[in-house]
Amino acid sequence: MARIQITLVRSVIGQKPKARGTVRSLGLRKIGSSTVQEASPQILGMVNAVRHLVQTKEVE
Numbered sequence: 001m002a003r004i005q006i007t008l009v010r011s012v013i014g015q016k017p018k019a020r021g022t023v024r025s026l027g028l029r030k031i032g033s034s035t036v037q038e039a040s041p042q043i044l045g046m047v048n049a050v051r052h053l054v055q056t057k058e059v060e
Contacts, residue, residue: 002039003059008032010053022050 008028012020026046027035036059037043047056 003036004039004043004047005034005036005057005059006047007034007055007057008053009055012053015053019050019053022046023053026050026054028054 006026006028008023008031011031012023015023026037026043039058047054
């Protein structure tokens with residue numbers, strides 16, 4: 001399965017609690033922090049929900 005790198009590029013300040021929780025569950029804390037996750041349907045759905053806050057890139 002493919003892997004994606006997820007980077008937080010915008011602040012969660014002022015966002016709804018559900019979006020904050022989604023960012024936190026992806027393993028992101030500060031702006032610029034990154035995590036590498038498997039591209040499962042659950043992870044892709046979470047990324048889609050906060051796509052205005054994160055940037056993704058496919059990695060090997």
